[in-house]
Amino acid sequence: AQSVTQPDIHITVSEGASLELRCNYSYGATPYLFWYVQSPGQGLQLLLKYFSGDTLVQGIKGFEAEFKRSQSSFNLRKPSVHWSDAAEYFCAVVLISGGYNKLIFGAGTRLAVHP
Amino acid sequence: NAGVTQTPKFRVLKTGQSMTLLCAQDMNHEYMYWYRQDPGMGLRLIHYSVGEGTTAKGEVPDGYNVSRLKKQNFLLGLESAAPSQTSVYFCASSYDRPYEKLFFGSGTQLSVL
Numbered sequence: 001a002q003s004v005t006q007p008d009i010h011i012t013v014s015e016g017a018s019l020e021l022r023c024n025y026s027y028g029a030t031p032y033l034f035w036y037v038q039s040p041g042q043g044l045q046l047l048l049k050y051f052s053g054d055t056l057v058q059g060i061k062g063f064e065a066e067f068k069r070s071q072s073s074f075n076l077r078k079p080s081v082h083w084s085d086a087a088e089y090f091c092a093v094v095l096i097s098g099g100y101n102k103l104i105f106g107a108g109t110r111l112a113v114h115p
Numbered sequence: 116n117a118g119v120t121q122t123p124k125f126r127v128l129k130t131g132q133s134m135t136l137l138c139a140q141d142m143n144h145e146y147m148y149w150y151r152q153d154p155g156m157g158l159r160l161i162h163y164s165v166g167e168g169t170t171a172k173g174e175v176p177d178g179y180n181v182s183r184l185k186k187q188n189f190l191l192g193l194e195s196a197a198p199s200q201t202s203v204y205f206c207a208s209s210y211d212r213p214y215e216k217l218f219f220g221s222g223t224q225l226s227v228l
Binding site for chain 2: 006009036041042043044045046049090102103104105106107108
């Protein structure tokens with residue numbers, strides 16, 4: 001069955017340090033992949049998405065993600081983290097089932113940023 | 116623009132009570148979704164709609180019903196609330212496909228005692 005796994009539940013980094021959040025997927029075909037961010041008390045906001053083409057995609061707020069088919073991964077990166085990046089991050093994949101496409105989320109990674 | 120608006124923002128129910136969560140979007144989106152968010156489980160799809168008058172089951176539909184009588188509104192109903200339905204509920208919408216950008220509401224915190 002198709003699934004999305006985020007191995008890290010919590011990550012803490014210092015402000016200014018680099019960041020990598022991991023995401024692995026299980027999917028037979030070429031997946032549509034996403035990263036969403038959720039600030040405290042808010043709904044989710046799309047950071048970036050991958051459908052096809054260049055495997056390195058740029059998103060908002062200085063984030064990027066790289067699709068690696070051989071590793072079934074879509075890891076999110078940022079070279080220098082800001083205190084405002086503290087939030088929960090969700091990887092997601094589109095699931096095609098019964099003729100409809102549905103977005104399936106991973107369990108999320110909560111990011112804390114130390115000053 | 117208002118985007119996606121959910122009401123209410125907070126609610127406490129007793130076991131067995133019923134309630135309806137309202138989601139309204141002003142972006143003329145075709146697709147609408149209801150998710151629940153529980154700690155350590157991410158967001159799970161309850162029901163969704165691909166257009167006015169249509170609904171379909173998601174991953175965790177049991178105990179919930181939905182209606183999409185108007186394109187801009189998507190209602191989530193709990194007929195007989197259970198403690199297992201304590202969660203944060205999010206509504207979302209997208210223009211025509213879920214692999215386009217989803218727009219989320221700010222959530223409804225529901226506690227069932």
